[in-house]
Amino acid sequence: PNPMPDEERVKLPEGEVLHEFKAKAKAIVQERFGLEQNPHLTLMVFVGRWSHQKGVDLIADVAEWLVTTHPCQIVVVGPV
Numbered sequence: 001p002n003p004m005p006d007e008e009r010v011k012l013p014e015g016e017v018l019h020e021f022k023a024k025a026k027a028i029v030q031e032r033f034g035l036e037q038n039p040h041l042t043l044m045v046f047v048g049r050w051s052h053q054k055g056v057d058l059i060a061d062v063a064e065w066l067v068t069t070h071p072c073q074i075v076v077v078g079p080v
Contacts, residue, residue: 022041035073050080 002009012021021038030037048054056076063074 028060029075030073033075035075042070044072044074046074046076046078048078049078050078 012018026039026043027037029035029043029045035043046056046059048056050056059074059076066072067074
């Protein structure tokens, strides 16, 4: 189960089209983290504790290879 209360979850605004909403959210994340604002790049986001238990070490192991072989961006955020 998701521990986030319903009132804190992002909801699709009335009349908004999902793919347009996602594109806007992607642009906001790219701007917030100083990334190239390119709608054609895949954006991967990890939100969680930076611990071996959560697998963040696996992201670190493949990050350089991933961004050099695939057109993508990676954002990793959370408490250490």
